[in-house]
Amino acid sequence: MVDVFGPVNLRSILWKSRRLRARIRGCLLARVGHILYFRSCGSSLLVEGPVWFRQFRSDIWIGSGVRVGKRVTFDVDETANLTIGNGVNLTQDIVISASRHVSIGNYTQVGEFVSIRDANHGTDSSRRIHDQPSQVAPVRIGEDVWIGRGVFIGPGVTVHDGAVIGANAVVIDDVPAMAIVVGVPARVVGRRGGPTVARSTHD
Numbered sequence: 001m002v003d004v005f006g007p008v009n010l011r012s013i014l015w016k017s018r019r020l021r022a023r024i025r026g027c028l029l030a031r032v033g034h035i036l037y038f039r040s041c042g043s044s045l046l047v048e049g050p051v052w053f054r055q056f057r058s059d060i061w062i063g064s065g066v067r068v069g070k071r072v073t074f075d076v077d078e079t080a081n082l083t084i085g086n087g088v089n090l091t092q093d094i095v096i097s098a099s100r101h102v103s104i105g106n107y108t109q110v111g112e113f114v115s116i117r118d119a120n121h122g123t124d125s126s127r128r129i130h131d132q133p134s135q136v137a138p139v140r141i142g143e144d145v146w147i148g149r150g151v152f153i154g155p156g157v158t159v160h161d162g163a164v165i166g167a168n169a170v171v172i173d174d175v176p177a178m179a180i181v182v183g184v185p186a187r188v189v190g191r192r193g194g195p196t197v198a199r200s201t202h203d
């Protein structure tokens with residue numbers, strides 16, 4: 001006889017209800033959040049857990065079919081804007097910080113613990129870091145990019161379409177289209193569909 005109240009089934013019911021709650025939250029965010037948090041929000045937004053915003057009514061544009069995992073932070077300044085394309089997957093524990101402009105192209109995949117930010121503190125020795133103006137430069141991430149877990153993408157970087165960024169890379173230079181980059185600082189080690197080559201973006 002099948003034990004419908006056994007732990008496996010209970011777990012599956014709880015799991016389903018969690019998914020359901022996430023979907024409801026997502027729908028609410030898509031409907032209410034459209035007014036409260038985003039300038040524009042496409043259809044079928046899926047939000048899978050708590051999500052943080054610096055403020056209400058940020059200049060955030062979200063496409064259709066976007067998935068936002070747990071503990072994603074949208075840290076968007078009053079004067080900045082953030083654009084997220086259709087079908088983007090923001091897995092979880094991601095920080096996107098925009099002081100001027102950050103964009104993420106259609107169908108880009110962003111792994112866990114990724115930090116994308118368009119500003120750095122100044123490092124002048126005559127003043128406290130806290131008191132120095134930020135150095136700001138827009139970040140542009142293309143379409144169909146795969147960003148591995150733990151990646152940092154810094155100010156002024158453009159990641160071109162189809163690029164792959166290996167886990168834990170620190171990206172401070174532009175990444176060519178379809179390139180595979182890894183390491184600190186990130187260097188090109190190959191191309192999607194091509195042979196692996198060992199060369200540095202800093203050569």
Ligand SMILES: CC(C)(COP(=O)(O)OP(=O)(O)OC[C@H]1O[C@@H](n2cnc3c(N)ncnc32)[C@H](O)[C@@H]1OP(=O)(O)O)[C@@H](O)C(=O)NCCC(=O)NCCS
Nearest residue numbers: 111112147148149164165166167168180182183189190196
């Ligand atoms: C980059 C990656 C996609 C592999 O790409 P690949 O073209 O198959 O690369 P290879 O495995 O052939 O490795 C090429 C070189 O890069 C190195 N390398 C691969 N991934 C690396 C990484 N994350 N960090 C540092 N070096 C890495 C390899 O050691 C190899 O070095 P070598 O030529 O000196 O031996 C993969 O290693 C990776 O980091 N995936 C991300 C996974 C992830 O984060 N998933 C969760 C989010 S969705």
